[in-house]
Amino acid sequence: MSSIGKLEKSLITFNSDLMKEYIKKGKRKEHISQTSIGGMYNSNVHRDGSGQPPNPIANQLESALLRMGPINTRSPICHNIIGCCCEVRVSNHLILKQPIPHKVKVKDIIFTKARRVRTNQYMKRCKNCISVFGREK
Ligand SMILES: [Zn+2]
Numbered sequence: 001m002s003s004i005g006k007l008e009k010s011l012i013t014f015n016s017d018l019m020k021e022y023i024k025k026g027k028r029k030e031h032i033s034q035t036s037i038g039g040m041y042n043s044n045v046h047r048d049g050s051g052q053p054p055n056p057i058a059n060q061l062e063s064a065l066l067r068m069g070p071i072n073t074r075s076p077i078c079h080n081i082i083g084c085c086c087e088v089r090v091s092n093h094l095i096l097k098q099p100i101p102h103k104v105k106v107k108d109i110i111f112t113k114a115r116r117v118r119t120n121q122y123m124k125r126c127k128n129c130i131s132v133f134g135r136e137k
Helices: 003-025 059-066 086-097 127-133
Strands: 035-041 044-049 114-116
Touching: 003 035, 003 044, 003 114, 035 086, 044 086, 059 086, 059 127, 086 127
Parallel strands: none
Antiparallel strands: 035 044, 035 114
């Protein structure tokens, strides 16, 4: 299986672990990631869910997000809040893991499909994320 195929598969386990954690901790609904994704850059992989915008945030990611409006506000092109998508959180982690000055083009990051954490249903990339990362391959 290709590395992205393995990462796709591991996202299903990641989601079921998240659900177990939510049940165990009795987390309130607003603290639950709705969607999750896996990302790859070079040999690094990372999985994460949607949530708060990352802080610190990589410069190139921040400037791509700011083209749509202030971070943590609703953009005019999309129903999602700028900076809160799982794609943003995963790519930020992968960029900041690279040696300084973190020379990564955001469009070079490879993603799995995004999935709803509760059901593993495939979620189409949102318009904010298409603007930052390009169309899904
Ligand atoms: Zn998005």
